[in-house]
Amino acid sequence: MPTRVDGATGSRKRKTPKEAGVPSSKRRAVADNQPEDDAMDEILKLEEQISESRKYYNNIATLISMLNADEPGQEPNLLVAVSLCRVFSRLIAGGNLNDSKRAAENEKIIVAWLKERCQEYQKALVSIMRNADTSSQVTALTLCMRLINERVTHIPSADSEVWSSGLFKGVFEAVVEARDGQVLQSEFVEKFVQPYEDVRYYTFVQVSEYAATERTSETLEILISLLSHCDSAPSTDHKFEAFYIKSSSTNKRLTSVNSHRKRAQDAWLAVLNNNLSQSQRKSLLRIMAHTIEPWFSRPELLMDFLTDSYNVGGATSLLALSGLFYLIREKNLDYPQFYTKLYSLLDSDLLHSKHRSRFFRLMNTFLLSTHLPATLVASFIKRLSRLALNAPPPAIVAIVPFIYNLFRHHPICTFMLHRVIRDQNFQKELEKEGMDDPFDPNEPDPTRTDAIESSLWEIETLQSHYHPNVAAIARVISEQFTKQQYNLEDFLDYTYQGMLQAELGSGEKPLKRIPVVEYQIPKRIFTDRGLEEDGGLDTAPGSFMRALWDFS
Known part of the structure; x- marks a missing residue:
């Protein structure tokens, strides 16, 4: 009886996925993942070579070309972006981007070349933040902030440049001007501005510079939103401890309450003096007392904005009242026509306004002083009484x-x-x-x-x-x-x-008397026969009430 003869082990042929019994769907998944795995292996290989020897520095240019940051219609390669961030972080930490007067000429050339590639990479990240999809925007923001941390930590001389005119300036402008950047802006505020006091300080600096030129209403809305989230002004005894960069704790400007207030004050003033729409002016007046004024070491600087808003009339004037009265009472603001303007605000629209309650609270404060002339108080009483004739019941109450x-x-x-x-x-x-x-x-x-x-x-x-x-x-x-x-x-x-x-009430209150709707209930309403049977009602064929409907 013939038997099977096993061949040598070395002569066995590797089975393909199809021969091994692998399902076709899994074979397609393996085939699809293969290019990604190969690309990742190539990226890691280029990164490892850069860290091994200087002779592979040209790999940096290769990786930047693979980033696809400015390629229309293509998604940026985030794997390359993350790899380059690691590369430049190691180079910065190793001092490879530091200028030295004693260095040889060829060393200076290498440092200059590395700086150019780093600038090119940073511009690519900023471009991704401006134009890419939401996920890529958030990733680029994180990588940029990490580079800022590395540069300021290991190159102290670059502190002012990075924050004021360098990478952070580009990051801030990209956050404000990003396409569909709502998620990016929220990420910037929640992950960096609110938790870290040094980032918040330099954000105030960037807002004041950015809003110094006239901006569109959409841009101003974003700036107002950024500043509104910074609603906790530091008290005089506040201790600054939460810093994104550890070395910031030794910076006197960043640990000074007055310095923080000054920067926030400049930022708000730049926005208030810009091309605000009517709705934006109203929203700013609503948060004036609780969010904006606490940052001002000199609240009198708000005088022009508040008086201009008070002179607009309508709901805008109502909203400006509280801030204006604060300046009059606390800062001795001279506004001689205050009560004349207040009197002019008493009109029929006020009693139908959603700000009615707020106005009455403020007016109650304004008119309580016993030093006011009786003729003035009597005018307010009489004006309110006259308006009450046509006011809704909640206002009369x-x-x-x-x-x-x-x-x-x-x-x-x-x-x-x-x-x-x-x-x-x-x-x-x-x-x-x-x-x-x-x-x-x-x-x-x-x-x-x-x-x-x-x-x-x-x-x-x-x-x-x-x-x-x-x-x-x-x-x-x-x-x-x-x-x-x-x-x-x-x-x-x-x-x-x-x-x-x-x-x-709850429906359990008994009625003392059932309300009467009709003094005599007819059997029919729309026919002459029914009306005649009822008697006593309008039985004329041409009755006005029946002429209102035509059922023919």
Whole structure:
């Protein structure tokens, strides 16, 4: 019986994946990964050769050519970018990029050549940050910041150049101007600006320089966002400890509170003086008190911006009030027409504005002073009363307690509530013919409106308001003033939704009387026969109510 004869081991042929029983899908995956593995092996080989000997420095130029940073339609090779970062980090740490006066001429040539290649690599990374996809942008940012760390750490003389006019300047401009750079900007803020105080300091420097020239609204929006995330101004006893570069802890500028405040102040001023849109001006005014002013060692520098905003009118003026009043009270800002401008802001739009509550809080502070003339306070009271006639119920609910408090703080104005007419003939004439209201609503000067000679007939009119809550609170003015004052915070945030929920409650409140919708419910509405059967209703064929619909 014939038997199988085994051949020699050395003569065996290696089986292909197909002969070995490997599935076709896995064979395709192996084939696809093979070029990537080969490319990675080539990159690592070039990198290792550079670290082994100077004679392989030309590999740096080869790797840069493989980066594809400026090739249109091609994704940058991030493996090459990371490899080059390691290469230059080792060269910088080894002192191969340091200039030395005592070095030989050929050494100087090599150093100059390496510097040129490093600059070329840095420009490639910045280009990737500007134009590549999101993942590549974030990777390029990380590599750039690592190079900054290496250069400043091992070449102390390059500190000022790197931060002010070198790589960091390019990084900052690329972050601001990057295509679809929202993720890149968030990464820059969250990973570098917020955690590290030296990066934040030099970011302020770059913003002030960048915003010194006129920029577009989109660019300014990015700058405002960057600065807004730096909302924690250091206190006078703050100790600077979180530095991206360890050597920064010995820099006196970076460990000085005044220096940080000065740089932030310059950055904000550059943005505020730029080509701001109306919406950007409003957003800046909203964060003025909590985010911007704390950085200013000289808040009076905000005077021009706030006064210009206050003179715009409308919601912009309302938002500028708090910052302007702070300068008046704390920094003795002279604004002689402040109350005249404040009076002009009282219009019908104010009572429908979403900033209404904020305005009433501020106006309550402005009018509490007992040194204000009664004629001025009376004008505000009368103006508010007149506006209340056409105001929404949530606004009226705040106006009446506000007026009540003003009467308590300025008792001389209570003459507007009740006047005794001693002349009987004039009394009879008044009852017969009435009289004109002496208040002049068109007078812009609140001290010359003659409001003190008028009365609050508007509030009495509101006592018949359709909304029971409004009518009830309006009656407070006609009753004896037994309450010291109202807490305005209980009334300022009223809304239609809140008033409706308060009226409906939880649904368990029983109705004292079922509301009547019809005094007589008809059997039919749209036919003559039905109307005739009901009797007592409009049975005329040409009834106006039925003529409103045509069902033919």
